[in-house]
Amino acid sequence: MRAADRDTGNTELERNRSPVEEHLQSAMNHLTKTWLHPDIPNSLVDLEGFSLVRADRDESSGKTRGGGVCVYIREGWCSQYTVRESVCKPDVELLCLSLRPFYLPREFGNIIICAAYVPPSGNAAKAASCITDCVHKQLQRTPGAPIFILGDFNHCRLDSSLPGYEQYIKCATRGNKILDKCYGNVKDAYVAKPKPPLSNCDHNTIHLVPIYKTLLKRSKPQTKTVLVWSDDNIEILKGCFACTDWELFHDMDIEDATETITDYINFCVDTVVEKKTVTVFPNNKSYITKEIKECLNRKKLAFNNQDKTELKSVQKELNSLLKEARTKHRDIIEQNFNFGNSRKLWDAMKVVTNMEPVRNRLITSNEQQRANDLNDFFLRFESPLEELVDLDSIRCNSDCRLEVVPYTVYSLFKGICTKKATGPDGISAF
Structure with missing residues (x-):
């Protein structure tokens, strides 16, 4: 106004x-x-x-x-x-x-x-x-x-x-x-x-x-299954792994051994560690812990009972817990930036920017044809060259000549960004 x-x-x-x-x-x-x-x-x-x-x-x-x-x-x-x-x-x-x-x-x-x-x-x-x-x-x-x-x-x-x-x-x-x-x-x-x-x-x-x-x-709460770890569960898992005969995997192929050992470890964890189903609401902050939720419940109880002394005490405790949780959460995100792991770096960026994953699915009218096209694309390097290119038509066509000019080669190599990661040929991408 x-x-x-x-x-x-x-x-x-x-x-x-x-x-x-x-x-x-x-x-x-x-x-x-x-x-x-x-x-x-x-x-x-x-x-x-x-x-x-x-x-x-x-x-x-x-x-x-x-x-x-x-x-x-x-x-x-x-x-x-x-x-x-x-x-x-x-x-x-x-x-x-x-x-x-x-x-x-x-x-x-x-x-x-x-x-x-x-x-x-x-x-x-x-x-x-x-x-x-x-x-x-x-x-x-x-x-x-x-x-x-x-x-x-x-x-x-x-x-x-x-x-x-x-x-x-x-x-x-x-x-x-x-x-x-x-x-x-x-x-x-x-x-x-x-x-x-x-x-x-x-x-x-x-x-x-x-x-x-x-x-x-705007968003529905999500239900997740989490593992409840304890000192007793960790000791039991240590005993399971100590009794395992790991020499059985020595003669196996590296890929088969990796898959078998991973499945065995997951089986032991699922058997020993207790699971719990939790509901995650979309408006929950990432730094909210179990202690903070309990403190919030005690604050609501004190407010309903109109106990001003207890309400003031719980509010003071809640402020302390929130400050500690935010500091800890900030330190974790900052550590991810300092590490060389790019996956942790991008996970931290998604948390900071509150980025949601894009779920776009390509819909086609013929799923079978799409699957065949994908197979042909990824298997093109294993097919003989004669099946992919008609070499006779190329040889007979006298107009199709490959001409290499030194200036063109120099310009292409000059445009290479040396700061980018190299490919299988050891050359950076253009």
Whole structure:
């Protein structure tokens, strides 16, 4: 939203939001071009039930009047917020907040809100670069957090500087143009609904309605079978392997011996070690342990019993367990980067980026023909050359001549990347 008149903007907002339930229940109200300055106290622009966070225009913007952004945060929705960054430049005015609402989906730890205003006279490229730097800085601090950039962008666009971010406002905000925008890194998070403008403002009020479905509702829980290891099971397995006559495998082929020994070890493990079926919910964090779940259950029990002393004690213990589990999980991922094992490296990258495996199956109309084509392709090196190529037709064709030029050979070898792994012929790929 945008308030263009500093004298009537607040009273108009108070008058418009009073009879409308959706404005009373809105989590935040965002205003751009507030025209506020340090001589105007918060008491003159406060809204009942909302906390005000403002970033007024100062002399560093090159102007003394106008501008400014502010955010009203509903106290019943969030009381913990931190101002991460405040920028006031001739090209952009930016206010970055980190919020921890009372309720959030488990896949999110906090929310980053960036309120921006790009003046019509500002440089769009410099404004986009400043906003992008702020976004990357916040994501480095809290990776995986949902971040939303909203405000009056005028002629500035973030599609190229922040690829992959969705722009939620599809309706016109001034005339037939979309000047007020909201970018976010969460797909299908909001849907925009236009509302009448405030007082003398020439921009429509935009109501962002959340439509996001939590990961728990979008994905089904998975059932997995895990092995329950104990000291007794390990000792029993040691006894089994100690009594095994391993000399029986000495005379076997290497491939048969490998397969037989592997099957034997798996058989011993399945026989000795107890199995347990567990349910893994999609919104579970990878660092959540059994101790943390037990602590969470004790916290719920203390809350239901209204035992404030026990609740405070359990919360302190939970914070300690979470900090220890996150540190341990971070160390494991960092160790995978330091190892030379590429498989562990990519597994760590998938955990960091929350990458899901792509399950695309090639569907063909004739499965038997596809199987035959695959067999012919992989067995082409074992077939005689005469079956693959008609050598007589090549010899008889006098026009088909192979001409090797030294410059061509030199150019091909010069284009070889020596940093890549070599193939069976000892030469790197082009």
